Amino acid sequence: MKTQVTIKHIATALGLSPSTVSRALKGHPDISEHTKATVRALAARWEYEPNALALNLRNQKSNLIGVLVPRIIHHFFSSVMSGIEEVAHAAGYRLMVCQSNEEYEREREDLNALVASRVAGILVSFSRETLEFEHFAKVQKRGIPMVFFDRICEEIDTSSVITDDFGGAFRATAHLIEQGCRRIAHLAGTSHLLISQNRFEGYVEALRQHGIPFDPALVCSCDGILQEEGYQQTVRLLAEKPDAIFAYNDIAALGAIRAVQDCGLRVPEDVAIVGYCDWMAATLTKPALSMVMQPSYEMGKVAAEILIRQITGEETALESRILDTHLVVRASSIKKAS
């Protein structure tokens, strides 16, 4: 890297002091128009670019917002990030992005890196492996604003944005019941994640309200993140003769469709399926996948808005938002004309 042009260089070249140059550059009223013009001209010619490092050091904070997600590659998280970037950009912040890879150790490491970089605030969706939240508590104690999204926990009190998991799961299940399904299986997520629990509970509650007994044999846990796992678990579940499957996320649902069809059964005639996602691809499967629509991009925007409000001090109390989900009914779950 070549030597960068600094304010000092400009000052020396123009026979001015660094402070005058600094002021001229930002249009301070005290500086004469003539000086301003000269300084700006040279700055432009030399392609002077302010050093954010120095600026941030001086201001004791950076213009970076830290984003910590399990996996960038997951469509859900990249959608959220997209929403975050949109809002952050508009507010003059940039993103420092880390992925934990669903690993606890890496998450701690990444969190430290964000703190070391003195990010202005942090947006978090923690890893599947994370069972204790001391590292987050420490960040909070430092006074760094932090907002959890999607994956939240009860162990630590933070601002958060989630979707209405219970409600979404409830409506999905109720819908399947209305379609005449009685043996509704559930592909559940990692049990220690609150989102999985809430979705599971929404499922159970819908069964209860409709007087359908809950059968543990119809619930399978898909800890993983591979479609293959949803596929395998579905194959297993089919032994229990379900007439419907409610999957806790997109990947699992897609595995389920394939599995059902590969086993020679029809979707939705033999097994109706509803997923939980926000995915254009859901319209591409045959049959098209019914799903609880998760507003991921929206989630990113809301999370970033809350964070920025806390960074600017505009809001000091913790904020928790629950975004509405709605059920999108497509061919995969329609057994009767409504």
Place this chain on the structure above:
Amino acid sequence: MKTQVTIKHIATALGLSPSTVSRALKGHPDISEHTKATVRALAARWEYEPNALALNLRNQKSNLIGVLVPRIIHHFFSSVMSGIEEVAHAAGYRLMVCQSNEEYEREREDLNALVASRVAGILVSFSRETLEFEHFAKVQKRGIPMVFFDRICEEIDTSSVITDDFGGAFRATAHLIEQGCRRIAHLAGTSHLLISQNRFEGYVEALRQHGIPFDPALVCSCDGILQEEGYQQTVRLLAEKPDAIFAYNDIAALGAIRAVQDCGLRVPEDVAIVGYCDWMAATLTKPALSMVMQPSYEMGKVAAEILIRQITGEETALESRILDTHLVVRASSIKKAS
């Protein structure tokens, strides 16, 4: 944000000088074991976290790698980013991520922000609107290592990573010809992007080598990024009675499948389809989508490796890599048993 613990605080508390604390913290051999232990103990207790801002300012560079993509939300780009993060993380770098939103102005803005943050290097896939590359040339003149991926251009000489677009398109088209198709349509991309051009040329060359006349009426440009556009264009193309469609990307291909089927035609019997992507969802469509497999995650890794080699000075010459693509044949393009 509360006051952060600094080396100075620790020094004062321990009756030492800042330099001694600094050295103790990093295990300098001159420092006595006893002092090291004391310093480290207090640092740990006070949760001292080095200030990357100060460090970077001193070292004249940050540990950030800038990533500039058109849209984070696109699966292709988030896959690439995932690969980048993997390699960058292992080398001790973090990501500063910007999305241009396919806008030229925003790209310039973002590029400036990256320069201002003194990122150690930049990975770029430029926006669809970008027709001149002066802003990139300037960054290069500053001596900031830069690697272009996927979308490269001829106007400026940089390191780059692309896939073998010509070859991929050639093989896809040849495959369709081998399946007996003769009226092969092409959903092309924005014509000023080199990737689109190369894919188009691979398509044309395959036709030529097989003695099939090129028919301009069978080529449509999908400038956009919406499936809807691929859908609409396909509907139009169907008037020309094609027996196959080669789509320049995933989104367009998916739109094409839907369009063909909605028009009452069968895939692949009436119209065979091959896409260009790296997408798990391609296995979910009915029929499953044949495609030229683009190694996106791999692309991110390779691009990051090249960049880091240039950052560390291990390699000074520009490097250009062309990654192999291979054709994955699935049901959407099989007309005869092979």
Place this chain on the structure above:
DNA sequence: ATGAAAGCGCTAACAT
């Protein structure tokens, strides 16, 4: 084995 001093680039009191 430890300390003092200077400087990375920038800005905001506080002069003048």
Place this chain on the structure above:
DNA sequence: ATGTTAGCGCTTTCAT
């Protein structure tokens, strides 16, 4: 209207 000074947190010569 402009300059001087000091300091953000850290490291690194150069002392001692």
